[in-house]
Amino acid sequence: MRVKICGITQPKQSVAIANLGATALGFICVPSSPRYVTIEQIQGAVGQLPKNVDRIGVFANSSIAEISQTVKDSGLTGVQLHGDESPDFCSLLGENLGNIEIIKALRVRSFEDLNLAANYTKYIDTLLLDAYHPQQLGGTGHTLDWEMLQNFEPSCPWLLAGGLTPDNVVAAVNQVKPDGIDLSSGVEVKPGDKDLDKVALLFKKLRG
């Protein structure tokens, strides 16, 4: 299963988390986030990573020019769009970025939100479902209603995010059966500072 650990800010932690088993790391390019990193910080963090670990930049309502420049300068292999980006925006971005993974995040509070997924799948590589929060775009630590996802079968791979922790991850995966998972605050000491013991426990639970 694909496991993305998001909100990495420190080069040392990025290598340690990859060694523990993460298949993708996320770098927050949203200036209002406490986990925000600059292009230089991303360069420092991805420099030592094994080639097979995906490096995903997380954006929210950034322009195509901004995203393209960041991808080019920092060696990202994918982008996660966590704002109100439209299907047309995803399609245009895909044309601009070429061989870069596009992950569209939907913040879900109702079936109406979930049904939006169908409008995106032909323009993106991967869908991500996160919890909706009225004041925060992401990294909220809130779970979404997993019951709603019982019959969720989009026509592209998808990741479950939102409030996952070493304690609830096995239940989430068994109940919802996503193609992968994405965690941020559930494996942190504080925003931007990952707790490596919690990350290790996460992989232990997943392997168990």
Ligand SMILES: O=C(O)c1ccccc1N[C@@H]1O[C@H](COP(=O)(O)O)[C@@H](O)[C@H]1O
């Ligand atoms: O983590 C952030 O600060 C952030 C800011 C803006 C957009 C997305 C952000 N993070 C994403 O939020 C989800 C879930 O996080 P959590 O596990 O509930 O803390 C995850 O996909 C992050 O990529």
